[in-house]
Amino acid sequence: xxxxxxxxxxxxxxxxxxxxxxxxxxxxxxxxxxxxxxxxxxxxxxxxxxxxxxxxxxxxxxxxxxxxxxxxxxxxxxxxxxxxxxxxxxxxxxxxxxxxxxxxxxxxxxxxxxxxxxxxxxxxxxxxxxxxxxxxxxxxxxxxxxxxxxxxxxxxxxxxxxxxxxxxxxxxxxxxxxxxxxxxxxxxxxxxxxxxxxxxxxxxxxxxxxxxxxxxxxxxxxxxxxxxxxxxxxxxxxxxxxxxxxxxxxxxxxxxxxxxxxxxxxxxxxxxxxxxxxxxxxxxxxxxxxxxxxxxxxxxxxxxxxx
Amino acid sequence: xxxxxxxxxxxxxxxxxxxxxxxxxxxxxxxxxxxxxxxxxxxxxxxxxxxxxxxxxxxxxxxxxxxxxxxxxxxxxxxxxxxxxxxxxxxxxxxxxxxxxxxxxxxxxxxxxxxxxxxxxxxxxxxxxxxxxxxxxxxxxxxxxxxxxxxxxxxxxxxxxxxxxxxxxxxxxxxxxxxxxxxxxxxxxxxxxxxxxxxxxxxxxxxxxxxxxxxxxxxxxxxxxxxxxxxxxxxxxxxxxxxxxxxxxxxxxxxxxxxxxxxxxxxxxxxxxxxxxxxxxxxxxxxxxxxxxxxxxxxxxxxxxxxxxxxxxxxxxxxxxxxxxxxxxxxxx
Numbered sequence: 001x002x003x004x005x006x007x008x009x010x011x012x013x014x015x016x017x018x019x020x021x022x023x024x025x026x027x028x029x030x031x032x033x034x035x036x037x038x039x040x041x042x043x044x045x046x047x048x049x050x051x052x053x054x055x056x057x058x059x060x061x062x063x064x065x066x067x068x069x070x071x072x073x074x075x076x077x078x079x080x081x082x083x084x085x086x087x088x089x090x091x092x093x094x095x096x097x098x099x100x101x102x103x104x105x106x107x108x109x110x111x112x113x114x115x116x117x118x119x120x121x122x123x124x125x126x127x128x129x130x131x132x133x134x135x136x137x138x139x140x141x142x143x144x145x146x147x148x149x150x151x152x153x154x155x156x157x158x159x160x161x162x163x164x165x166x167x168x169x170x171x172x173x174x175x176x177x178x179x180x181x182x183x184x185x186x187x188x189x190x191x192x193x194x195x196x197x198x199x200x201x202x203x204x205x206x207x208x209x210x211x212x213x214x215x216x217x218x219x220x221x222x223x224x225x226x227x228x229x230x231x232x233x234x235x236x237x238x239x240x241x242x243x244x245x246x247x248x249x250x251x252x253x254x255x256x257x258x259x260x261x262x263x264x265x266x267x268x269x270x271x272x273x274x275x276x277x278x279x280x281x282x283x284x285x286x287x288x289x290x291x292x293x294x295x296x297x298x299x300x301x302x303x304x305x306x307x
Numbered sequence: 308x309x310x311x312x313x314x315x316x317x318x319x320x321x322x323x324x325x326x327x328x329x330x331x332x333x334x335x336x337x338x339x340x341x342x343x344x345x346x347x348x349x350x351x352x353x354x355x356x357x358x359x360x361x362x363x364x365x366x367x368x369x370x371x372x373x374x375x376x377x378x379x380x381x382x383x384x385x386x387x388x389x390x391x392x393x394x395x396x397x398x399x400x401x402x403x404x405x406x407x408x409x410x411x412x413x414x415x416x417x418x419x420x421x422x423x424x425x426x427x428x429x430x431x432x433x434x435x436x437x438x439x440x441x442x443x444x445x446x447x448x449x450x451x452x453x454x455x456x457x458x459x460x461x462x463x464x465x466x467x468x469x470x471x472x473x474x475x476x477x478x479x480x481x482x483x484x485x486x487x488x489x490x491x492x493x494x495x496x497x498x499x500x501x502x503x504x505x506x507x508x509x510x511x512x513x514x515x516x517x518x519x520x521x522x523x524x525x526x527x528x529x530x531x532x533x534x535x536x537x538x539x540x541x542x543x544x545x546x547x548x549x550x551x552x553x554x555x556x557x558x559x560x561x562x563x564x565x566x567x568x569x570x571x572x573x574x575x576x577x578x579x580x581x582x583x584x585x586x587x588x589x590x591x592x593x594x595x596x597x598x599x600x601x602x603x604x605x606x607x608x609x610x611x612x613x614x615x616x617x618x619x620x621x622x623x624x625x626x627x628x629x630x631x632x633x634x635x636x637x638x639x640x
Contacts, residue, residue, distance in 0.1 A: 031488035038489075038552070039496020046500065046508035069506035070429035073422050073437065074516065075408030076524050080400070089520060091527020098511045098529075099407075099520055123408045123418055123440055124426060124433035 046097075053095035054233055056102040057211060059087055060110060060137035061119045061127040065230075071126035074099030078118040078127060084111045087118060105213025105228045110139060112166050112212050135167055140211030140228040141235060142184065142204045150225035152201050155191045161202050161215035161226050162186050169208045183208035184215060202226065206235065314475040316583035317622035324624065332617030332630075339459045346402050347409070347523055406460070406519040407510075408440060416440035420448075421558040422516070425509060428501035445562065451615070453563025457549060457556050458589070458616035462518045466533060467549045468589075470540035475586065484544035487592070487612075490557035497554050514548070515555050546589050550612075563611045569633050570615060571607040572598045576639045577625040584619035584628070594619065598627070606638040607631070 052058075052065060059078050062068050078101050079087040086108035090096035103110060112134045119127040131137060142161075147153045167183035186200040202215075204226075213228045248256060268276065320329040327334075402411045408418045418440030426433050448456060458464055500508035510516055514536050517529040536548045549556055572578070575598050584598075585591045593610035596603045603609065620628040 027486050028488065031486035032492045034485045034489040035492020035494075036496050038493050039500050042497060042508050042512060043500030043504055046506055046511040047504045049511055050504070050506055066505055067431065070431040070501075071426060071433060072507075073407040073418060073426065074507070074510055074520060075404040075418075076520065077404045077408065077410060079524060080403045089524040091521060091525045091529055092511075092517060092532065093528030097506070099516065121404075121410055121413075121436075122434075123410075123416055123437040124431070125437075129434070 050097055056096045057139045059101055059118045059127055060116055060139055061131035068126050071124045072100050077121040081117045081121055105216040106224055109213030109217040137210045141206055141231045142209050142215050142226055142228050143234045144202055144226045146225040149221055155199055160218045164214045164218040167208050313586050314478050316586035319624035320622050329621050332621050336459055343460055407516050417444050420445045421555050425501045425507045428498040429505050448562050451568045452566035453559035454614035456559045458614035461515055463515050466537055467540050470537050474541055482545045484547055485551050487551050490552050494554035494557040550590055560611045567633050569607050570628055571631045571635055572627050573606050573637050574627045574639050575606055578627050583622040587618045587622050
């Protein structure tokens with residue numbers, strides 16, 4: 001038994017020199033080739049399987065998806081710390097990168113615990129500990145995705161998505177009053193079908209919606225008409241070069257293109273130039289307004305004055 | 308080579324020492340492996356038991372893991388009460404998370420250093436908790452031997468041990484193992500893959516983390532990865548995964564280069580060349596230098612690929628081997 005030798009050494013010896021070195025080099029090349037090939041496979045596969053299904057939502061405070069996939073160790077501490085137990089770790093085969101935490105709004109929405117326990121123990125910061133107010137979370141954005149089936153649009157009163165919305169944010173109204181509103185409000189519209197009823201249409205406010213998904217869970221339809229989508233899917237984006245004239249005018253404190261020729265418009269006599277706003281009742285005369293608009297706002301500085 | 312190895316190693320040891328001493332280290336390892344799984348599993352079970360005041364049906368499927376109730380008609384009070392229940396059950400977690408990252412008694416963080424380095428490779432600098440956790444684990448394995456992870460902690464080891472056992476019993480000789488150094492190249496490649504893709508690429512298929520995660524969080528199609536590893540080890544390559552490919556094993560072997568805890572062969576002159584130790588050893592090449600003085604005089608198995616599993620100690624009827632420290636030069640010859 002002590003004469004036992006590895007099979008390679010029992011081969012007939014070649015006359016060339018340094019067979020040991022050759023064997024070492026070819027063995028190393030083989031190992032390198034196999035190892036790199038496997039790593040390549042892993043890289044390609046992971047790259048291809050990085051897509052997150054549209055209906056899978058990340059826990060509150062999750063870094064942007066690309067960063068999240070780098071930071072998350074797939075340990076499941078957030079899942080363990082989720083009181084309602086809605087978070088899951090993706091198993092191989094799920095349409096979510098393997099091992100990463102997610103939830104599905106329709107089956108288990110985020111209940112927006114005020115102390116955000118899921119973030120507390122995240123070891124790497126993949127769930128950003130800087131998120132301290134759950135109302136600042138942006139897990140997704142609710143979109144009333146189908147107006148053909150939403151029964152509010154059919155003229156019935158439903159309101160459940162509005163009712164369950166847990167967001168309560170302060171908003172200053174046009175007349176300076178502070179009121180609390182939800183991320184989904186009901187907007188009154190005329191019902192053109194019956195021509196005598198109102199429709200109360202659920203309307204999502206993107207600046208308030210946390211993407212918790214309670215509305216999607218609560219929707220009474222067989223398939224929810226309101227869905228929480230990743231913001232990138234739900235929202236458009238204006239090109240960087242695009243400027244809104246009225247905002248620029250506000251910033252500048254007046255017209256950017258100097259005084260403009262005024263033309264009297266029939267029916268708008270006496271009103272500041274450009275003021276075409278619709279008022280309830282007869283439009284107030286310019287002289288009657290308690291706080292009349294600065295004519296320069298619409299017309300630019302008066303000729304001859306300091307610029 | 309395998310043809311000459313006994314396919315029922317350890318029978319002499321059982322005859323001379325008795326069954327229990329001939330399986331001492333194997334049993335201890337199984338206790339360790341299953342015990343670690345139990346600690347991760349026990350906590351949700353306990354939490355549910357005490358939290359609900361009743362015993363759950365199964366720790367895997369039940370409690371704390373499943374949705375607590377209907378959410379139709381959201382009630383803030385219900386949500387708050389579920390929050391406070393969770394707070395009271397928090398303290399029952401002995402260890403939570405999984406082998407990738409965990410938290411002992413809600414205080415001590417642990418993070419797998421291999422996964423930690425993959426995170427670094429993507430260019431993301433993790434928070435302090437992960438850094439501390441990775442350091443704790445790294446120091447531990449630096450001392451006890453990197454691949455102690457493989458034989459005492461890793462759940463896949465039980466699967467590949469089973470494949471190796473069955474391979475011996477069925478006398479399967481076909482062996483198309485890749486070069487044993489493949490794992491080190493693969494290891495390096497996984498870091499490059501992480502850097503290039505910006506994700507922990509290996510974690511998509513890593514059987515070790517998939518198994519451990521799967522046991523507590525749902526296995527899904529990960530089961531097939533395990534079946535593949537088992538069949539590969541059984542039919543294609545002897546110790547093919549753990550001994551040739553696994554980048555995690557490669558990483559821990561590098562980590563254990565200078566480990567203090569080692570197996571040695573102090574009574575090597577008593578060796579009767581029965582080959583039992585070679586037959587059971589998951590890395591048979593590591594034994595020869597110490598046992599047969601091939602290229603070294605020390606009786607200590609210094610090769611960092613040795614997993615300190617102690618199975619050679621079990622199956623040796625001549626009591627050649629023992630677990631000792633790196634600097635133990637006692638030797639009968």
